[in-house]
Amino acid sequence: MENLLQVLYAFISTSVFAIFLGAGLAVASRKLKVKSDEKVETLISVLPGLNCGVCSYSSCESYARAMASKTETDVSRCSPGGYDTQNALAKLLDVENGENSSRMIARLACLGDNKAAKREFTYLGYPDCESAHIQFHGDKGCKYGCLGLGSCVKSCPVDAIRYTGTGLVKVNPELCIGCEICVAVCPTGVMVMIPKDAKWFVACKSKDSPKLTKNLCRTGCIGCRICERKFLNSGFVVSDNLSMLSYNDADEEDQRAASAACPPKCIINL
Amino acid sequence: MSRYQTFSRGGIRPPDAKYSTSKIGIKTCPLPDVAIVPFLQHIGTQARPTVKLNDRVNEGQLIGEPSSLISAAIHSPVAGIVSEFRSIFLPMGIKTDAAVIKRDRNIHSPIKHEENHDWQSLEIEELLEILKWKGVVGQGGATFPSHIKFSIPKGHDCEVFLINACECEPYLSADHRLILESTEQIMEGIKIVQKLLNPKRVVIGIEANKQDAIEMLTAAGTAREVEVVHLKAKYPQGAEKNLIEAILGYEVPSGKLPLEVGVINSNVGTLFSVYEALVRNKPVVERVLTVAGGAIAHPANVRARVGSPVSSLIEECDGFREEPVKLVMGGPMMGFAFNNLDTPVIKGTSGILALTGNEVNTSATTPCISCGRCVGVCPMGLSPTTIFKQIEHERFDEATKYGLEDCVLCGACSYVCPAHIPLVSAFRAGRGRKRRLAARRKK
Numbered sequence: 001m002e003n004l005l006q007v008l009y010a011f012i013s014t015s016v017f018a019i020f021l022g023a024g025l026a027v028a029s030r031k032l033k034v035k036s037d038e039k040v041e042t043l044i045s046v047l048p049g050l051n052c053g054v055c056s057y058s059s060c061e062s063y064a065r066a067m068a069s070k071t072e073t074d075v076s077r078c079s080p081g082g083y084d085t086q087n088a089l090a091k092l093l094d095v096e097n098g099e100n101s102s103r104m105i106a107r108l109a110c111l112g113d114n115k116a117a118k119r120e121f122t123y124l125g126y127p128d129c130e131s132a133h134i135q136f137h138g139d140k141g142c143k144y145g146c147l148g149l150g151s152c153v154k155s156c157p158v159d160a161i162r163y164t165g166t167g168l169v170k171v172n173p174e175l176c177i178g179c180e181i182c183v184a185v186c187p188t189g190v191m192v193m194i195p196k197d198a199k200w201f202v203a204c205k206s207k208d209s210p211k212l213t214k215n216l217c218r219t220g221c222i223g224c225r226i227c228e229r230k231f232l233n234s235g236f237v238v239s240d241n242l243s244m245l246s247y248n249d250a251d252e253e254d255q256r257a258a259s260a261a262c263p264p265k266c267i268i269n270l
Numbered sequence: 271m272s273r274y275q276t277f278s279r280g281g282i283r284p285p286d287a288k289y290s291t292s293k294i295g296i297k298t299c300p301l302p303d304v305a306i307v308p309f310l311q312h313i314g315t316q317a318r319p320t321v322k323l324n325d326r327v328n329e330g331q332l333i334g335e336p337s338s339l340i341s342a343a344i345h346s347p348v349a350g351i352v353s354e355f356r357s358i359f360l361p362m363g364i365k366t367d368a369a370v371i372k373r374d375r376n377i378h379s380p381i382k383h384e385e386n387h388d389w390q391s392l393e394i395e396e397l398l399e400i401l402k403w404k405g406v407v408g409q410g411g412a413t414f415p416s417h418i419k420f421s422i423p424k425g426h427d428c429e430v431f432l433i434n435a436c437e438c439e440p441y442l443s444a445d446h447r448l449i450l451e452s453t454e455q456i457m458e459g460i461k462i463v464q465k466l467l468n469p470k471r472v473v474i475g476i477e478a479n480k481q482d483a484i485e486m487l488t489a490a491g492t493a494r495e496v497e498v499v500h501l502k503a504k505y506p507q508g509a510e511k512n513l514i515e516a517i518l519g520y521e522v523p524s525g526k527l528p529l530e531v532g533v534i535n536s537n538v539g540t541l542f543s544v545y546e547a548l549v550r551n552k553p554v555v556e557r558v559l560t561v562a563g564g565a566i567a568h569p570a571n572v573r574a575r576v577g578s579p580v581s582s583l584i585e586e587c588d589g590f591r592e593e594p595v596k597l598v599m600g601g602p603m604m605g606f607a608f609n610n611l612d613t614p615v616i617k618g619t620s621g622i623l624a625l626t627g628n629e630v631n632t633s634a635t636t637p638c639i640s641c642g643r644c645v646g647v648c649p650m651g652l653s654p655t656t657i658f659k660q661i662e663h664e665r666f667d668e669a670t671k672y673g674l675e676d677c678v679l680c681g682a683c684s685y686v687c688p689a690h691i692p693l694v695s696a697f698r699a700g701r702g703r704k705r706r707l708a709a710r711r712k713k
Contacts, residue, residue, distance in 0.1 A: 053711070056711070120609060121609040124607075124632070124692075125692050125695035126691075126692040126695035126696040126698075126699055128695075128696065128699040128703075129699075130698065130699035130700075130702040130703050130706075131692075131695045131696065131698050131699040131702075133363075133702070134363035134698055134702070135361070135363060135606070135607065135608075136359040136361075136363075136608070136609075137359065137365065151699075151703065154664055155664055155703070155707075180710070181707070181710070184706050184707060184709070184710035185703055185706050185707065187702065187706075
C-alpha cells in the first residue's frame with residue numbers, strides 16, 4: 001500500500017510540475033512572439049527552397065527578404081524555379097516582369113570518352129579534376145575536354161550529374177536546376193549552360209587546330225565549317241576552330257541535316 | 271640535450287638516399303642544341319619577350335623583361351637563333367610561353383665571365399636593380415624574385431638573415447655539393463645580402479647529415495660572424511616557417527610572412543646566383559641540380575643550362591639503368607611528376623628524379639582508418655585527416671577553419687598514411703575548388 005502511495009505522489013507532483021511548465025510556455029509564446037513578416041513568408045513559399053545560391057544570396061530566405069525590403073528588384077534571379085517562380089514573384093511583388101527567359105541547364109560539351117580521346121599519361125593522384133588539372137591540365141591530350149574525375153559530380157547540389165563509367169560524366173536534364181555550380185568548379189570549363197528546350201548541341205570545346213584536334217580525339221570539332229556553310233539557317237557559327245550554336249534563330253531541319261553531315265559527329269541530338 | 275636543434279612539431283625521417291650523389295663532384299653538362307626557355311620561371315607574371323622570331327641572340331642576352339612589380343628577367347642560355355615561340359606546360363602546373371632557341375655551333379667561345387665587379391661601392395638600390403635585370407630568383411623551389419625579397423618594406427626590420435642549407439628532401443644533394451665546391455662564393459653572396467638587409471645576425475641552418483659541409487661553413491663563417499647552427503636531420507626542416515622555429519624558437523603567425531618576426535630566409539643556391547650576378551656580372555642561365563633515382567645509371571649533380579631538356583641531363587648521367595615508373599621534377603616529397611623528356615630545366619628545378627617501381631608508392635588507396643599518424647607528423651600542427659574529410663564532403667569553409675590554407679604541402683602526411691591516401695593532392699584540389707566557388711559567389 002505504501003508503495004502505491006509513493007507512485008501516486010510521484011505522479012501528482014510530476015503532473016503539477018508539467019502543468020506549471022506548460023502554462024509558462026503558453027504565456028511565453030504569446031508574450032515573446034517574433035513578428036514574422038507575412039510578405040517574406042509568402043515569398044519564401046514561392047521559392048524552391050534549395051538554398052543553392054544561384055541568385056547570389058546565401059539562401060532562399062535572404063533572397064526573399066531582399067525582395068521584400070525592395071533592395072532587390074530583379075525577380076528573375078532564381079534559376080531553379082524557372083519562369084513559374086519568376087511569374088509568381090512578379091505577381092506577389094507587383095513589379096514589371098521582364099522577358100520570360102528560357103530555363104538554362106548544364107551540359108557536358110565533350111564526347112571524348114576513354115575510347116575516343118587520347119591520354120598522354122596515367123594520372124595516379126587524388127581522383128579529382130582539380131588535382132589532375134594541376135598536372136599538365138589533365139591526362140588527356142585535349143586540354144579542353146572532360147577529365148572524368150567528377151568535380152562536378154561531387155559539388156552538384158541535386159545529384160543530377162553521374163559518371164558514365166567511360167571517362168566522362170552525364171547531366172540528367174530532368175534533375176538539373178541550372179545553378180551553375182558545376183560550371184564554376186570545372187577546371188577545364190567544359191560544362192556549358194544551354195536552354196533546356198534546345199534540341200541540338202555542339203558537344204565539344206576544343207579550340208585546337210583541326211589537325212591537332214583530329215590527332216587527339218575522334219569526336220572533336222575540327223572547325224570544318226560544313227555546318228555553317230552548307231546549312232545557312234541552322235544557326236551554327238564557326239570561330240576559333242570551334243562550331244557554336246546560337247539558339248535564337250534556328251531552322252530545325254537544317255540542324256538535323258548539319259548534325260548528320262558533321263564529320264566527327266560532335267553535333268548531337270539531345 | 272644534444273646540440274642538434276630541430277622544429278618541435280611532427281616531421282618524418284624518410285630514407286636519405288643522398289649517398290649516391292653527395293660524394294661525386296658536380297659535372298658540367300654540355301650546352302643543349304635546342305634550349306626551350308619558358309618566360310614564366312618564377313612566381314608572379316610572365317616576363318615580356320624582348321626578342322622576335324628568327325632573332326639572333328647571344329649567350330646571356332636578355333630575352334624577357336620583367337612585366338610587372340613581381341616578375342623576373344629571362345636570359346638566353348645559349349648563343350643561337352630564336353626559332354619558335356610555343357606554349358608549354360611546366361610540371362608545377364604552369365602554362366607558359368617559351369622561346370625555342372637553336373644553338374649556333376659556330377660560336378664556340380662563350381662570353382668570358384672573368385670580370386670581378388666591385389659591388390661594394392654600389393648603393394643598395396643599384397644592387398637591387400642589378401639583381402632584377404640579372405633575373406635572380408629564389409632557388410629553393412618557390413622561385414620568388416630576389417630583388418623584391420631583399421628589399422625590405424618600410425616599417426619592417428630584418429633582425430635575422432637565415433640561410434637554408436638543410437636540403438631536407440631525400441635524394442637531393444645539389445646544395446650540399448654547391449657548399450663544398452663554392453664555399454667562398456656563397457660567403458661573398460652572404461656579404462652582399464648583408465649589405466642589402468643589414469641584419470643583426472646571420473645564421474646558416476644545416477642538417478647533421480652533411481658533416482663535411484658543416485665543417486667548411488664553420489671554418490669560413492667564424493671569421494665573418496656567420497653562425498652555423500647544426501640541425502637534426504628531419505623533413506621538412508627546410509620549409510621556412512619550420513626552419514625559423516628550429517633555429518630561433520619562435521613561430522611565424524598563420525598567413526603571415528617571416529618578415530613579420532624580422533626574419534628573411536634564403537637558400538644557398540640563391541646566394542650563389544646573387545654572387546654570380548653581382549660579382550661575375552652573370553645572369554641566371556645555369557644552375558646545379560641533382561639527377562638521381564633508382565632508374566638512373568650514374569646519378570650525379572650536374573651544372574646545367576636553364577632550358578636544357580631533361581633528356582640531355584639524363585644522357586649526361588649515362589641514361590637509364592631500367593625503365594623508370596615515374597619522373598619527378600624537384601624532390602620526391604614536394605616535386606611534380608612529369609612524363610615528357612623534353613621538359614626544360616628552369617631556374618627553380620632542384621632535381622630530376624627517375625624512380626623505379628620499388629621507390630614509388632603504387633598501392634591502391636583504402637578508406638581512412640582515423641589512425642592519426644598524419645596528425646603526428648604534420649609540421650604545422652594541423653590535423654590532415656580532418657581537413658581531408660571536410661574536403662571529401664565539399665565543406666571548404668570548415669576545411670579552412672581546420673587550417674587548409676596553413677598547409678605547406680610538404681607531403682609528410684601522405685608519406686606516413688597507411689591507407690595510401692594522396693592527402694596533399696586532395697588539399698590542392700580543395701584549395702582550387704574553394705577558390706573557384708569563391709569567385710562564383712563574388713560574381
